[in-house]
Amino acid sequence: MVRNQQHIMVRLGKLAATLAVLAASSATNACGTDGVAVQILGSGGPSVVDQRASASNIVWVDGRARVLVDAGGGAFLRFAESSAKIEDLSLIAITHLHADHVADLPALVKSGYFSDRTRVLPISGPSGGNDFPSLSEFLNAEFSEPRGAFRYLSGSLDGSDGFFKLEPRQVPANTKKPFEVFRDADLTVTAVSVPHGPVPALAYRVDVRGMHLVFSGDQNGSADSFWRLATNADLLIMAHAVPEDADPVARKLHATPSAIGLGAGQSRVKHMILTHLMARSLRTLDANIALIRKSYTGKLDIATDLACYPVPAP
Ligand SMILES: [Zn+2]
Incomplete structure (x- = not known):
């Protein structure tokens, strides 16, 4: 009887372990x-909020992480938790060089x-512009020899030392018309400049299979060029800070909030996700x-970390 009980306990233990692995996967x-x-990946902003990493998002196509939009603090862990693979990425799209959008880039590299x-x-x-470096200057300040902060990762600038090469694609200041930063058979990614105080900043639009996905980045919502980019968006990932x-x-x-509502309403956005949530907006x-x-x-959701929003095919 005792042996039988022990046997049952061992089997229950194994079952629990199997269930834990299944739950994790x-x-x-x-x-x-x-x-x-x-x-x-990250639904928070620059101030620490429980359960919210800083800004980061992934565009998935058929189970592959194709575009990473921003890489704020916490993106490193969330990237792993999402099961994304760096091998699958076609583009890292950085909206601007505030720490809560780019701090985990060296860790991912x-x-x-x-x-x-x-x-x-x-x-x-x-x-x-103003007090902010260009993307290329930023990458050099991080990675280049002999003075980059992470100069031991300098191979990421030229593909040496066993690194893959980062290829910077810079969007000119005050870009009002969509500027193409990436195109292949599936994806087209364009950017426009957006007003974020003195900070050079971009919004992105990803066109894939007739759907269009828009990422606001950080901005004050006052630019017509952005709301034109978001016209009829199937999904708008909108900062609500x-x-x-x-x-x-x-x-x-x-x-x-009223600027967000007005713009998204006039642009006939179909589904909006509010993200970049901070204590003051929550x-x-x-x-x-x-x-x-x-x-x-339109449809409205409040982002949480690792939440996934499938986009219905047109
Ligand atoms: Zn910002």
């Missing part, structure tokens, strides 16, 4: 293997050293959503 396949989807990737990886971002009564400095940087979230809803009637 199902958690790594949130976006499935078919169709187009956007996964939020170093991780790529241990991957099977050898082909060039295009990386797009803004040209410089401030409440309606934000102070004047914050309003130059970020869109208020505190009055219900009231903010009510303001957005005054002008926007």
Whole structure:
């Protein structure tokens, strides 16, 4: 009897271990293997918020992570949790060079050293201005010899030392018309400049299989050129960093709820995901959503880390 009980306990233990592995593996396949989807890696902003990494997103096509939009703090871990592979990426699209959008880039580049990737990886971002470097200057400040902070990763600039090469694609300042940063048989990725106070910043549009996905980056929502880019978007990943009564400095940087609602409504966005959530925008979230809803009637979701949003085929 005692032996039988022990046997049952061992079998239950093995079953529990098997279930734990299954649970872990199902958690790594949130976006499935078919169709187009956007996964939020980081739904937070620059201030620490429990459960929210800083800004980062993936565009999935048929189970492959094709575009990484931003790589803020925490993207390194979320990238692994999403089951994305650096070998599958066609583009890293950086919206701007604030730390909460780019801090984990060197960590992902170093991780790529241990991957099977050898082909060039295009990386797009803004040209410089005011107190901000251009994308190329930023990459050099991080990786180039002899003075880069992570000069031991300098192989990522020229493909030497067992690294794959990052190929910078810079978007000129004040780009009002969509500027193509990547194109292949499946994907076209374009960018426009967006107003984010003094910070050179971009929004991106990814066109794939007749669907279009738009990433606002950080911006105050005042540029017609951005809302034209978002016209009829199947999915708009929209930063919601401030409440309606934000102070004047914050309003130059970020869109208020009413500005988000007005723009998304006029652009006939079909599905909007609010992300880049901070304590100050979460505190009055219900009231903010009510303001957005005054002008926007499409589908609306609040991002959480690792949430996946499949895009229905047209
Ligand atoms: Zn920013």
